[in-house]
Amino acid sequence: MNSMRLAKCFLKNHFLNARISLKTTTYSTCLKPEFDNNVLDIHRTNTTTTLFNDNDERIDEIFFEQYVSHEFRMDKRDAKKIYFLNDDLIRKHYPTNESIIHLCKFLKLFFTAEEIQNNPKPFLMPFQQLYNRTLLLKEIGFRSIQIPMIGLTAEILKLNLSQLRKHLNYPMEQNCFETICKHLEIYGDAKTNLIVHIENIYGNRLDQISIHDIRIYCAACYLSNCLKISFNRAVHLCRRNSRLLNEINLTTLKMNVTLLQNDFNYSHNKIIHDGLFLMTNPENLSLISTKLRPIVGDHLFENLIIMPEILKLNFKQIIKNYQLIKHKCDGQFFSRSIELLSMDTDQLLSTFDAIESNNDIKQLKLKMFGPDFLALNYQKCLDRIKKLKQEEIPLNQVPLSFFIATDLEFKNMLLDLTNDPELRVRFFLETRFGLDYNQIKSRLYVISNVNTEKYSNINANRIIEFLISMNFDKDLIIQFVYLILFDYKLVKNAYFYLCNRMDKSSSSNLKKEMFLQNLVEHLQTTRPATKILQNISFPNLMSM
Incomplete structure (x- = not known):
């Protein structure tokens, strides 16, 4: 059986969920793995999340060395060297022992042991990319291929048949167009008309037209027939997506459309x-179609499969994320959680863990919205908490509506808080001193009709820090807390002005209280620091 027939046989079983059973208990030096007779399905969604069970044994150096050296008749030291130099990529693309077995079975269909010995590059490539490029080369007529060609598919497709025969010394079919049409089942008049159309468009014979362009028109012909769209529309579609079209084989395209x-x-x-x-992976579609409904239920399944972005996800990732979300949400899965299915599973788990340990989220009682809501909006919540803290707004004073509002609504709500002078003072007092504003607000006159920009948390903090540095205790500062409404520089200058006129030995709290009263009087009778106090009389302040 030649390699083309082998590939077809391999492909024919793409729906089988065959498993390879490695019958060994030790990694002895004479290890010779045995497998059951089922053909392993070769379609994989991507390289970092294969469709193997979680129980599959993780890849390790000993297994890699023993198995690869046996399969490709390599010196064990050479196999060990491959793993040692490229372990990060190998573990990324082939994370389990079974994925290495699967890769080796595929490689043996198309490459000799000598080729693998001299070029270990396939072990460093994502399997789906390796598979698609290899089959792509077979589909355009190469009867045999070599490993370096896998990395040159884009350049190869730019050549025409004459150039391929001239520059690439590999056996090829007589007519690339014929082999492509055979794969796409384009026969008879459809094929004849397609030849005429392509040659008229380019004004040249088929063997003088690049394989890239021939594939575009052949794929367009297939899509036009099976999707019932105009040929010109199909050509435009294939040209627009030519980069992606160059990355997949045409059998994969057919299977995608059929499914x-x-x-x-x-x-x-x-x-x-x-x-x-x-x-790139039609088998993933098959798994979603046949295996997902029993796990998620009829209603959710119907909601999921109408979403193209879900069909692009790895089946295993969907299941793992679905189970994780249900676990975190007390067995519930709400429609809003569908967006979380597309997240990397490790990232999703990390987000849930961060939510559970975040003290700000606990203080705000945001968990009432549900872990799934918070996971969807986690970064947005963190950004809003950061902005609230920058404005020195106590989190326990923030309504929950701040976290379900749109960005514009949040911006306006935040402005409402920060532009209200009474609220700004209130938040400062509660943040700085932990004071209940309602209990001390009698010490502050009603503030209205003033320029709110004149009150500043920075200015207030500087005044408080200055008073602390001058050895005024907390209770006394709270008693004269309205000093924060004055300008810091004026408070500081007035303080030292009064110090120069006072008895330096004065240190009692009573005298300090009198000093602060004099300080307020001096500030009020000279020049007020801000417009805020222009409507507040000194006698009223002293009587509070």
Whole structure:
């Protein structure tokens, strides 16, 4: 059986959930793994999250060394060197022992042991990329391929058949166009008309037209037929997505379209609009179609599969995130949580953990909105908490509505708080001294019709720090707390002015109280620091 027939056989079983069972108990030097006879399915969604069970054994150096050296007749030291030099990439793309087994079975279909010995690059590539590029080269007519070609597919597609034969010394089919049409099942008049159209467009024979352009027109012909759209529209679609089209093989494209139409009942417009026909892993679609409903239930399943962004997710990631969200939300899964399914699972878990340990969220009692809401809006909540703290607004005074408002609503609500002079003073007192504003507000006159910019938390803090540095105790500062309404420089200058006129030995609290009374009187009778106090008489202040 030649490699092309092997590939077809391999591909024919893409829906099987076959498992490879490694029958060994030790990693002895004479290790020889045995496998069951099922063909392992080769479609994987991406390289970091494969479809293996969580129980699959994580890849390790010993297994890699033993298995790879056995499969490709390599010296164990060479296999060990591959792992040692590239362990980060290998563990990223092939995180389990089973994924390495799966990779090696695929490589043996297309490459010799000698090639792998001399070029370990396939171990460093995402499997789906390796698979698609390898099959792409087979589909355009290469009867055999070599590993360096995998990294050159974009350049190879730019060449025409004559150039390929001239520059690449690899056996090829006589006609690339014929092999591509065979894969896309384009026959008879459709194929004849397509040849005429392409040659007329380019004014040249097929063997003088780049493989890239031939693939575009062949794929467009296929999409036009199966999606019932105009050929020109299909050509425009393929040209617009040519970069993605160059990354997948045409069999994958066919399987995507078939599954989307038959299993998900997607319209041609939906398939086209979201570029779903260019997804790299159709088996993932099959798993979503056949395995997801029993896990999430009928109602949620129907809501999920109408969302193209969900179909692009890895099946295993969907399940893990779904179970994690239900666990964190007391067994509930609300429709708003669907957005969380697309998050990286580790990032989602980290977000939930951060929410649970965040003291600001606890103080604000935001957990009443639910862990899923907070996970969706976690960064937004942190940003708003930061802005509230910058304005020195006590978190226990912030309404919960601040965290469900839109950005514009939040901005306006924050301005309402910061532009209210009484609220600004209130928040300062509660933040700085932990005072109940209602209990001490009799010491402050009603503040109205003033320039609110004249009150500043920075100015107030400087005055408080100055009084503390001058050895006034907290109770006395609170008694004369309205000093924060004066300008810091005037308070400081008035203080030293009065000090020079007083008995230096005065130190009792009574004398300090009298001193502060004199300080207020001096400030009021000379020049008020701010407009805020212009309507507050000194006798009223002293009687509070």
